[in-house]
Amino acid sequence: AASVPITLGVLIIGGAVVGRLLLKEPVRPRTVVAMVTLIFAVIILSHPSASETPGKSVTSFPPWVGALSAAASGAAYALFGAVMRQALTGGVSVPATMFISGVVGTVSLWSVTLLRLGTDPIAAVEVSQWTMMTAAGLLNFGAFIALTVSLKALPVVAVNLINASQVALAAIAGVLLFSEPVTWPLSLGIILTFVGLIVLANRRRQP
Numbered sequence: 001a002a003s004v005p006i007t008l009g010v011l012i013i014g015g016a017v018v019g020r021l022l023l024k025e026p027v028r029p030r031t032v033v034a035m036v037t038l039i040f041a042v043i044i045l046s047h048p049s050a051s052e053t054p055g056k057s058v059t060s061f062p063p064w065v066g067a068l069s070a071a072a073s074g075a076a077y078a079l080f081g082a083v084m085r086q087a088l089t090g091g092v093s094v095p096a097t098m099f100i101s102g103v104v105g106t107v108s109l110w111s112v113t114l115l116r117l118g119t120d121p122i123a124a125v126e127v128s129q130w131t132m133m134t135a136a137g138l139l140n141f142g143a144f145i146a147l148t149v150s151l152k153a154l155p156v157v158a159v160n161l162i163n164a165s166q167v168a169l170a171a172i173a174g175v176l177l178f179s180e181p182v183t184w185p186l187s188l189g190i191i192l193t194f195v196g197l198i199v200l201a202n203r204r205r206q207p
Helices: 003-023 029-046 063-089 094-117 127-153 156-163 166-178 184-201
Strands: none
Touching: 003 029, 003 063, 003 156, 029 156, 029 166, 029 184, 063 094, 063 127, 063 156, 094 127, 127 156, 156 184, 166 184
16 A cells, blocks of 8 residues: 555656656646646555455565665666666667666566575476466566557656556456455546546647
């Protein structure tokens, strides 16, 4: 309930700041309204009363470590988007950008996994689980292609705002696929999400 709004809030605000400083992209009043609306929607959708509350996880870390980690994640994504857009608008092709970013991510994550877990836990993964994870990976690959293309066509802040709609879409999927209850916070959060996107889409063209 706390990590999602922290991550996406820092992503949206950080993307606007980094886009302004690094790419000189303006942040207009209408964009600010969309930012506030979508952040508020994410907070509502992430509240435990909006959907079924997951089981508690056991961790030795204090809450502030989780909050800082969520903020660091949002900041990293904000910087990632700005750097990607700068590379794409600077002449680097979409396939080359995706390849470099994908290789760095793959090598880094596999290295951390092998150092922490070794090969035994990986070998213990069942075939059905590999199938599901492969399907998720293919969907993530398609999402990454869409994200890369969008960063070439749209300002960073616009991409991050549209990306924040994933919370509302996940909530809708939970209702349709898993018969999760429709609550008033969930409905309000979804409505605010689309209001924010409409405000963003209707921004006036500059002469």
